[in-house]
Amino acid sequence: MTLCPTIRSKRQPNCPSCNAGGYSVIAPQSDDLFGAPGLWGFMKCENLSCGLLWLDPAPFRDDLHLAYQQYLTHESPQLLSSGRKRLESYVERACLQRWLNYPFGLSAAHTLFGSVLAMITPAGIDGFMSSAMFLHHPIGNRRLLDVGCGDGTFMARMRSFGWIPEGVDFDPIALDQAKAKGLTVFEGGIATLKQMEAPFDAIVLSHVIEHLPNATEVIRQCEKLLAPGGCLALLTPNSESLGFRIFHENWRGLEPPRHLCIYNQRILTNMIIDAGLIPEFVTTSARGARYILGYSLALREMRKTGAHKLKINLWMRVLAITLQQLERIALQFSRAAGEEIFLVARKRAT
Ligand SMILES: [Zn+2]
Numbered sequence: 001m002t003l004c005p006t007i008r009s010k011r012q013p014n015c016p017s018c019n020a021g022g023y024s025v026i027a028p029q030s031d032d033l034f035g036a037p038g039l040w041g042f043m044k045c046e047n048l049s050c051g052l053l054w055l056d057p058a059p060f061r062d063d064l065h066l067a068y069q070q071y072l073t074h075e076s077p078q079l080l081s082s083g084r085k086r087l088e089s090y091v092e093r094a095c096l097q098r099w100l101n102y103p104f105g106l107s108a109a110h111t112l113f114g115s116v117l118a119m120i121t122p123a124g125i126d127g128f129m130s131s132a133m134f135l136h137h138p139i140g141n142r143r144l145l146d147v148g149c150g151d152g153t154f155m156a157r158m159r160s161f162g163w164i165p166e167g168v169d170f171d172p173i174a175l176d177q178a179k180a181k182g183l184t185v186f187e188g189g190i191a192t193l194k195q196m197e198a199p200f201d202a203i204v205l206s207h208v209i210e211h212l213p214n215a216t217e218v219i220r221q222c223e224k225l226l227a228p229g230g231c232l233a234l235l236t237p238n239s240e241s242l243g244f245r246i247f248h249e250n251w252r253g254l255e256p257p258r259h260l261c262i263y264n265q266r267i268l269t270n271m272i273i274d275a276g277l278i279p280e281f282v283t284t285s286a287r288g289a290r291y292i293l294g295y296s297l298a299l300r301e302m303r304k305t306g307a308h309k310l311k312i313n314l315w316m317r318v319l320a321i322t323l324q325q326l327e328r329i330a331l332q333f334s335r336a337a338g339e340e341i342f343l344v345a346r347k348r349a350t
Contacts, residue, residue: 007038007066007257009057016054016260017216017267020047024056026249031256032299033310036067040256053239053262061213065170067257091117095128101137102161122321124328126342127287131157133204133233134281134344138162142201145225147193147218148208149185152178159183163202168192190218199227206235210259219275229349232277233342238284240264240336242327243293250303252295253339265336268343277345284338286327292339293327294320 015022023046028039038059045052059067094114096102106114118125133154135144142163146155149167151174158165167185169175178185186192203222209215222232237253238244239262244251253262263271265282272279297316302309312320330337 005037007036007063008060009038009063009257010060012043012054012056012058015043015045015047015050015052016058017052017271018045018047018050020045020050022046022054025053026254026256029249029256031067031258032302033252033255033295034068034070034258036069036257038257042254042256042262050267051239051264052267055256055260058213058260059257064213087117090114091121092128092131094118095125096132096137096161099125099129100132100135102132103137122290122324123287126285130235130285130287130342132161133206133235134342135163135202135204135231135233138201143199144202144204145196145200145222146204146206147222148205148211149178149183150174152181152183152185154204154206155183155185156181166196166200168196190214190221193218193221193225196225198225200225200230201227202231202233204233206233208236209234210236210255210261210263213260215261216271216275219271219277223275223277223347226277226347228347230347231280232272232345232347234268234272234345235343236263236268236341237292238262238264238336238338238341241284241339242330242337243289243296243323243339246323247293247296247300250296250300252292252299263341265341265343268341272343272345277347280344280346282341282343284331284336285340285342286324286331286338287340289324289327289339290317290320293323 022043024041025044026042028041041056042053043056091114093104094106094111095118097104097106098111098115118128144158144163144165146167149155149169155165155167170189172187175185175187212218269279269282294312294316298310298312327337
């Protein structure tokens with residue numbers, strides 16, 4: 001593929017959220033993950049009650065798509081052996097039945113045993129709860145909207161759990177894969193969201209808002225699409241995570257220039273309240289730390305050695321799992337330590 005030589009951009013000296021000034025925390029760097037052109041740094045908001053990280057310079061909106069020329073939202077998931085798949089499915093069902101009321105017909109002993117197994121897996125219980133984005137079992141015909149649905153993997157899972165899912169994404173190749181799964185999906189962004197037929201009982205934004213130049217507008221539109229009492233579930237990288245503190249410019253969660261803003265729990269909670277939603281819980285999780293920290297180790301090594309290809313070797317995998325376990329312990333002392341922020345909010349019932 002021929003890459004566009006430049007992405008047009010402009011300086012962004014003020015915080016896109018609160019308009020306060022900021023200071024540089026990440027010096028301009030190239031996109032060594034997916035080869036987008038340009039040099040991109042991050043600023044941090046000096047307003048202590050905000051603390052947003054934002055990309056500086058910021059790409060022109062009309063050029064944002066150029067950052068995705070080699071970025072795939074439609075990669076096939078890693079295939080697991082059938083034995084491991086069965087075990088993971090068993091533990092997942094135990095967790096979802098025990099904490100989110102999904103009726104999988106497991107006995108009390110099995111849900112307890114499966115939940116104990118979940119605790120000793122590297123990702124912990126969060127890893128299994130996130131497979132349903134912390135959404136409780138739907139009673140009756142409940143509609144779910146997956147914003148940034150990609151190839152529909154999450155939608156298909158939620159359909160098997162009893163939800164009626166619909167999805168929106170800008171990637172036509174990924175959407176073709178979703179359609180092949182028999183899923184209802186629509187191509188586009190905020191304009192498409194404005195045309196969706198309300199109401200939805202749940203809306204999911206999983207690793208989406210950090211990519212958006214209009215995250216506030218999208219969250220407000222989601223609020224409009226929700227039924228009274230409906231649920232918004234959101235997942236995004238955490239700028240205050242242990243991983244960012246350790247790896248800094250090599251932290252996988254930065255991903256310039258596709259990630260435009262990196263949030264923290266405070267600012268995300270404020271955005272949700274400003275959109276008229278009631279936060280139900282906000283927390284951080286180490287469930288994705290093995291992946292994020294493994295890639296951060298590989299990125300640091302690649303930059304140090306001048307290699308051209310990102311390679312995660314065995315010791316990096318072992319170290320990433322070890323760091324993930326340390327992060328799980330750190331979470332007992334600091335709620336902000338996790339690599340990702342999970343937020344669940346509800347629309348007022350009346
Ligand atoms: Zn700010």
